[in-house]
Amino acid sequence: MREFEHDDDVDFAIVGTGAGGGTLACRLSELGFRVVAFDAGAWWRPLEEFASDESHQKKLFWTDERLCDGETPLVLGTNNSGKAIGGSTVHFAMVSLRFRPEWFKSRSLLGYGADWPLDWREMWHYYTQVEQALKISGPLKYPWGPKRPRYPYREHELNAAAWVLARGAEALGIDWTSTPLATVSAPRGHSPPCVYRGFCVSGCATNAKQSALVTWIPRAVAAGAEIRDLAMVTRIAVGNNDRVTGLEYIREGQRQFQRARHVVVAGYAIETPRLLLLSATSRFPDGLGNSSGLLGKNLMVQSNQAVWGVMPEEIRAYKGPPSLAITEHWNYTDIGKDFFGGYSYMSQGPLPIVWAGALNRRGLWGQALLDEMQHYNHQVGLKIVGETLPQERNRVTLADEKDANGLPIARVTYSFCDNDKRLIRHALDFMGRALDAAGVGDIWEETNDTCHLNGTARMGDDPRCSVVDGDCRSWDIPNLWICDGSVFPTVGGVNPSLTIQAIALRTADRIAALAGRGELDRRPQKKMS
């Protein structure tokens, strides 16, 4: 691997190597830029270092303390985001979905949320690129939305839990499909095909999973990028010309400084605003890139409620990737809804600790819990990835409490709004009917789970209402960029990582185009619209 000196004026210093940062590091270095990407996490070798074990694999997650409040205090940790080269894609569930085109203009076309400064046709082009790069295994024909190219690898076999989703959907007369997944169904390079061991959210020891760790990162290194692991970035430095000059970080206990012509923050929707807030100066007292006052605001989760029940047949949902079947019916249908937004729902495969946690939240413990756990191999469920609306009161701020480096930790404040609750109610009712129609008994609702954080540094067309522009560039500081799920103005009803990666590919192309026009170090004239 190429290594840069601290005094080297690298073109891009990137904070975070996950879905956003890893992808961007790869493409920028392939386009000829000099790139160093930092991650606080370790550079794991899955074959030698990943155990088949839920609790040991906590090592993949961001487990530094964060504080949660609001009406719906979030559950983070293993429910939330990673700390590793490859970021959260190392432990993600590989569900790789495109946004519904109208969501990029949900304010204008659907009457809620905010418009993105991006065009869906352009995104469609970048989605195809990501799907090719990750060799997504998916169905021959996708039932919803405009035409898309065939998925590069064939779909995965369904497990019993997925067949339950299919039965329910067919009984209720809606479409379903096998889920497009970022784990290969046939050998690819160093990746053998998925062996259906089911530990995906604890990391894939098979290396079948097409995470950033096994896709973008090796490509980035091959193209001359340096990846600096176990390096916690603590501050972005700003010079007296109001340009960023590099970043401060801690590695092996040493405080160090890397000079850079541009800094990209891609640390996930919590650490990204935290770092920008921590980097406040007297010129930028409210944090970097925060002239709109929106940095940290409009944090969006996705609702993640479920219905569960038991079947007389053995399901053994621990086998295979957890979400092998999906329906996006309620993402693409606008009639019959008493709420804005959409949701998909998928089959599920919780491992024992996660499953016991769900039963705990149902209030079970003692003998009642032991009894219910006896149905583990017969339990089956459906879970949504639901859209929530952006609200300024949902936000990431700095707490008084400090971390091990003496820096204020993130405080994450979250409350569902009435629309979010109506969406959840609709989904629970519908999924309950679907399970019932599929022959599932003893149905109950898990009402309080959430997943996938985005927002907190939204992109837009207007510097007063957004933190970055459509190219992910700060409105205030032209050589500061944000490239991860933080830039989402809305979240839609699908898992976010394919969209984050598509945005990163687009951003790399835009940076190359701006550089070609000499507009990289200076913000160009206001865009004509």
Place this chain on the structure above:
Amino acid sequence: MKARYPGYNVLDKRGTVSWDDVTREVIKQRMAPPSESRFLDPLAWQTLQAVCESVMPQSPEAAQIPVAAMLDERLRTNAGDGYRDMRLPPLRQAWRIGLAALNEESIATFRQPYYSLAAPQRHLLLERMQRGELVHPAWHGLPSDIFFSNRVLKDICAIYYSHPYAWNQIGFGGPANPRGYVRMYFDRRDPWEAAEAKPGHEVRARRGKHRVR
């Protein structure tokens, strides 16, 4: 209660292609935790043991999962979750306050320390904790229901179900690398998975376990 997966022992697969070296090492350490408290003071330790017995009761004949010792070890290493509800203090402090407060509640209600209560009384106090009804000053403002859901249940049950003995009870396949699984459909079981005792078929289930390889 009859075992649902009679004769199934996930550890029998240790030497097979369902386990890799990393996993063998991780589970070996899991099976050999310290049996004594190394972090909590004696009273808190006794209280914790009593709480664990109520939250995850274990039959005295069965091989025991040392839940309390494993939790004490977690407290000693101060391994947090990566977040906490703002109403809770940090991990160690929450457990110290919670265990001490539970003991005070016990003395106030039953004039006995918590660990010396009979099972029904222990259960009763935990139920009141679950409903948020415990408000003794010893809680220092910590809401007892939040402590119960976010610490007591979450920490104890996660430890219990991290243990191979618990996997045996529920018929979980356990470690599965590199072999993974092949049969994915309803009522299909790979030979190296737990065989379930359908009523009247316990013998067949017991025979099923021999084919771990």
